[in-house]
Amino acid sequence: MKKIIGAALLLATAALAINVAAAAGKTMADVLAASKPSDWRTLDPENTLYMELAGGRVVIELAPEFAPQHVANVRTLVRNKYFDGLTIVRSQDNFVVQWGDPADADHKKPLGEAKKRVPAEFDRDSAGLKFTALRDPDTFAPQTGFVSGFPAARDAEGTAWLVHCYSMLGAGRDNDVDSGPGTEMYVVSGHAPRQLDRNVALFGRVVYGMELLAVMPRGTAAMGFYDKPEQRVPIREMRVASDVPAEQRTKLEVLRTDTQTFTDLIEARRNRQDEWYKHKANRIDVCNVPLPVRTAAN
């Protein structure tokens, strides 16, 4: 038996009822139970990062389709062990958790051969992307949906971009658009701050261990930065999964978002079939669609 993991999947059960009602129709659990092995994919180890914290491992899937230069630069930084011994520097309630080098400008860790500036990769041409569209209206974008497992949006002018849902990973920057080379990373830990869409390079998503970041104590300085060095949680190391011995990798499978199974899952979530729901939303927000993850069979 494959063990279902990940916070997203826990949402499969009825929301706030203590006694979960028998399903009257097709629930997400039904959809997943009927899924085929080909509906799932393993993570490409070259596009997977592990961040090791005292509390455990955070697994990140990178998004080279949207931010190839950021992904390449972050891989270089990680392979240089740039993040090893750096810290979580910021946890702002209902917003983001961020990590990087807390030293002042004169004492920053050297970047080695990694670039200090990476061109803005805030959106891209939508041509060539397999876009699974939601039919529901969105406050911010003409159309939302999913590309290769990531929440995304597109417009009629041929532009597509990743969107700031919970657990999405971005490259913090200063005012210059090319000033976020991946040295400061943030993960969305609150309600989707969609005003950031197209303002930052989103380049990945936490697919496992998000709860380790989400519970970081909130920093009490402005914007949730930690006041004191001892408040900063250390990063033991970050690694590209392909550099980690195979037996030490976290074996995960994620549901493909270009499948009928995923489309069925969206429908099951648009109209909850649990008896608990009295008023069916008949709608869904791109950031409310679960992106199922499970441990892979050996």
Place this chain on the structure above:
Amino acid sequence: MKKIIGAALLLATAALAINVAAAAGKTMADVLAASKPSDWRTLDPENTLYMELAGGRVVIELAPEFAPQHVANVRTLVRNKYFDGLTIVRSQDNFVVQWGDPADADHKKPLGEAKKRVPAEFDRDSAGLKFTALRDPDTFAPQTGFVSGFPAARDAEGTAWLVHCYSMLGAGRDNDVDSGPGTEMYVVSGHAPRQLDRNVALFGRVVYGMELLAVMPRGTAAMGFYDKPEQRVPIREMRVASDVPAEQRTKLEVLRTDTQTFTDLIEARRNRQDEWYKHKANRIDVCNVPLPVRTAAN
């Protein structure tokens, strides 16, 4: 000087920049700096709850305009010291934190004169409500906005309801619509689960101390419930603020949502004026509008 507090207000500063840019126009900080004393209101102590945890005090504002019977029943439960010594029972990542009586059905704490069943108060007649409307489209409701400091929605048929934004407080229930008398309370701790709108009585909002609940370790049983009794964080006590000596109350003021200042704040947030923003959203989601809280002058 009044000290500005609360996670929402921290959002006033530029989002992910380390060097905050000089404002090019009217920012939220500008709007608040120009606010008049009459733009703010104190909390009615009869509609304010304090939850005392080891980590500090959580302050809740109740919403009798929307759920008068739930509010009355919860006040009775609190005055009976029903919650004192009970625990946080559930923390589900990106969803809710919930508290109540973890005992099985045969060993529940008696409710005293509080009611076991309270009629569904999932929505109400929109007539008579001061509704500050957003002009932005919403995925779930025909129109969203704010009523008396709470995020809300309404339709053309004359119905209004509170919506499930971060920090909103609801009465967990079983399948029967009247089975949530306030004995199990939950607070939204993740991306707005708007599918719950009109399915549960929302009856308040955490206005202070939300970060104490947000960082609760996630439970590892189904739906984020805690597996083991020792994982449950105890509630020292809950009190109605009017029952607490005046000098022990938390003196807070919240920005009135029926003011020009609040309308200006919404506009400042729809179009960020910080130099950091390159792509202005020109939109806002009801759950992204900050609801400012500050310590009151003595």
